[in-house]
Amino acid sequence: MASITSSGLGSGLDVNGIIKQLMELESQPLTKLQARAKEAETKISAVGSLQSALSTFQARVLGLSSVSAYKTLKGSLGDSAIGTVSTASNAQAGSYSLAVTQLAQSHKLKSQVFTGVNEPVGTGKLTIQFGTHNDNGTTANTADDTFEVNGDKGALTLDIDSSNNTLVGLRDAINAKKAGVSATIVNDGSGYRLLLSSTDSGKANSLRITVEDDDYNAGTNPGGNTDTSGLSRFVYDPAGARNMAQTQAAQNAEFQLDGIAISKASNTVTDVLQGVTLNLQKISALDSNSAPITTTLSVARDTSGVKTAVEEFVKSYNEFAKVVDGLSYFDKETKTSGLLNGDYVIRSMQSTIRSTLNQGLGAGSYYQSLGAVGVTYNDKGQMTLDASKLQKALNERPDDVASLFAVNGVASDSRVSYVSSTAATQTGNYAINITAAATRGSFSGLAITNGPITITENDNDLLMVAVDGTSSGQIKLAAGSYATPAALAAEIQSKINGDSRLKEAGAAVTVAFNASTNKFEFSSNKYGSKSNVQITAVGSTTETSLGLKVAQSGTGxxxxxxxxxxxxxxxxxxxxxxxxxxxxxxxxxxxTPGEYGTIGFSRGFASKLDQTVTGLLGGNGLLRSRVDGLKRDITNIETQGKTMTRRLEGLEKLYRAQFTALDVQIATMNSTSSYLGQQLSMLNNLASNNRK
Structure with a gap:
């Protein structure tokens, strides 16, 4: 609106003052519009504070949504120097005595001395296998020693040619395979040695190294695969030639748990107590009678994390409620109120959250309300926590406390475990009936004689397989006499699982010999219709000696x-x-088929609250809609204000024109009045003179 600059033209009329007062009256609706716009902007800021408080509350809610947090157990050792204990969600509480008599260690070998790292080492094939060395007890004689192949570990076969025919080339070729053996080169002062170490400890991970040396000749060099020249310098057979020297024997960890003697390949023990990982670090001290001193291994449920999360949940709810109260209060005495007092967004939001917290969870959950685990409200509407009641529930029914807060499934049968769900999954208790159990792809070979088996090079030593849709390369079995078919089964499994193509695809098999049917049995390590194992090629006499032939197969x-x-x-x-x-x-x-109990599926309060808050904060949610509405109000007010401003500017011009005209008329009239007064005065003076 333009400012008033002109004044009266001599009439004495206060035109500026009159127009200013008139325009102040006319501008009152515009002032009210501007006040409404400022109020809307203030409410937008208040809703922003509400959004921030709600987001903070949601973050605390998410702390209760992880199922695993409710099932955590904590392990400890009375003598912490013996080792450490960690637990998984399926561990069971208990207390045990523990004594460690031997730590596991890996097998280590060293080569002869080489003058330089680039010295040629020979060419050919080098194969490393894992297994158990049964020592006859003497170091001078190895004739009675035996080596049993570890069928669970794949064999490692390397081609050594002109591209890697050096000490460093051999080292790098071994390490590149990442197949359970690490190689390094050291300078011991007299020269360079290749050191080999099994990456896994334990008796069953002893190393056996055999070669197919290119300098071998049955006529002129019959010892070429075991002599001390060429690639044969790296041969190490626990039951035969040993051209490398052992620096550390492979051995198992030996310990007693509650008086039970246990032997494990690794110092990290995961399969003695369900869900418990024991990391052994030291041998137990001996008492005066040379007996190992036991320590206590305790596994107890650790509920501290859940208690803290629930406490934070209660605290954050009350902090959120405090923010809401500060924005919506009304004080009768002072007649003051919060920025959002009476605003529908407060009522709707409170109603939505309270509805979520107060409704029962329904079928699928043992606990139906937060009050069942000690979370209630006081007379001021604040959330409170009875810590002892929560602890009791966590001690007695941790899975059901998990279902009260998180998305969770609790199975009544140990053969069934909950994996996951989707938004479409409805809560409830559901019966499970299995009509067919999952199977692995497997087949049995033809029956053979249960006795020693001889593998002859280029005769029955070759085969190829396909596992889970991946075809292997050519698999070559170690030639020699196997005392039992079971020993050969371990060799077959080791060589198949060591195939590079199968390893890359994550495919593996289990091979066993069934003494009741006298047949080799092959099984994929996966379950289901995608699980398959098949013989795709065999040596010339493999069918008769091993009972294996092309096209034998099985699908899971x-x-x-x-x-x-x-x-x-x-x-x-x-x-x-x-x-x-x-x-x-x-x-x-x-x-086996049959009834597998029930699965109780529940969406707990943390999950429900998270969904509720996400809805309130979302792009189409209540709070965003309120902000958008207030912004539209401001836009409308600005539009009305512009229209009103233009009208006021026109009205001021009109008033100024009218009052200016009036001012001119009054000035003219004043001038006429003054003229007439002068004339009358002159006439009076003339008449007075004439009388004289």
């Missing part, structure tokens, strides 16, 4: 069954629900 089957009486989808050992249980994934490890 997926688990099949129902959840809640509705057909579920099987993929290996994973069973995925349909209908009400759409997206519910379970692992079924049983191997």
């Amino acid at each position: 089957t997926n688990v099949a069954g129902t959840i809640n009486g509705e057909n579920a989808k099987g993929d290996g050992q994973i069973l995925t629900g349909t209908g009400r249980t759409e997206g519910l994934k379970l692992t079924v490890t049983g191997d």
Whole structure:
């Protein structure tokens, strides 16, 4: 609105003052509009504070949404120098006595001395296998020693040619395979040695190194694969030639748990107590009778993390409620109020959150309310926590406390475990019926004689397989006499699982000899319809000597069954629900059909609150909609203000024109009045003179 600059033209009329007062009256609606815009901007800021408080509350809610947090156990050792203990969610609480008599160690070998790292080492093939060295007890005689191949460890075969025919080339070729052996070169002062070490400790991980030396000649150099020249210098056979020297024998960890003698390949023990990992670091001290002194291994449920998370949840809810109160209060005495007092966004938000917190969880959850674990409200509307009640629930039913807060499934049968779910999965208790257990792809060979088997080079030593859809390269078995078919089964498994193509694809097999049927049995290590194992090529006499022939194969089957009486989808050992249980994934490890109990699936309060808060904060949520509405109000007010400003500017011009005209008329009238007064005065003076 333009400012008033002109004044009266001599009439004495206060035109500026009059127009200013008139325009102040006319501008009152515009002033009210501007006040409304400022109020809307203030409310936007207040809603922003509300959003921030709600986001902070949501972050605390997420701290309660991890299922694993409710099942944590903590392990400890009375003598911490003996080792450390860690636990998984499936561990069981208990107390045990522990005494360690021997630590596990890996097998280590050293080569002869070389003058330089680039000195040629020979060419040919070098094969490293893992197994158990059964020592006859003497160091001078190895004739009675035996070596049993570890079928669980794949063999490592290297081609040594002109590209890697040096000490450093051999080292790098071994390390590049990353197949359970590490190689390094050291200078011991007299020259350079190749050091080999099994990366896994334990008796079953002793090394056996054999070669196919290019300098071998049956006529002129019959010892070429075991002599001390060429690649043969790296031969190490615990039951034969040893051209490398042992610097450390492979051995198991030996310990007693509650008086039970236990031997394990590694100092990291994971399969003695369910869910417990024991890391052994020191041998137990001996008492006066030379007996190992025991220490206490304790496994107890660790609920401190959950308690802290629940406490933080209660605290953050009350902090959020305090922010809400500060924005919505009304004080009757002072007649003051919060910025969002009476605003529908407060009422709607409070109603939504309270509805989420107060409704029962329904089927699928043992606990139905937060009050069941000690979370309630006082008379001021603040959330409170009865810590003893929460602790009692955590001690007695940790899985059900998890279901109260998080998305969780609790199975009644140990052969079933909850994996995951989707937004489509409905809560409830559902019966599980397995009509077919998952199987692995497997087959049995032809029956053979249960006795010693001889593997002859270029005769029955070659085969090829396909596992889980991946074809192997040519697999060559070590020639020699195997005392039992079981020993040869370990050799076959080791060589198959050492194939580079299969290892890259993550495919592996288990090979065993069934003494009741006298047949070799091959099984893929995976379950389901994608699991398959097949013989694709064999040596010339393999069928007669080993019972193996081309096209022998077997394919696995997926688990099949129902959840809640509705057909579920099987993929290996994973069973995925349909209908009400759409997206519910379970692992079924049983191997027989039948009833597998029930699965209780629940969406706990943390999950529900997270979804509720996400909805409130989302792009189409309540708070965003309120902010958008306030912004639209401001835009509308600005539009109205511009229109009103233009009208006021026109009105001021009109008033100024009218009052200017009035001012002119009054000035003219004043001038006429003054003239007439002068004339009358002159006439009076003239008349007075005439009378004289």
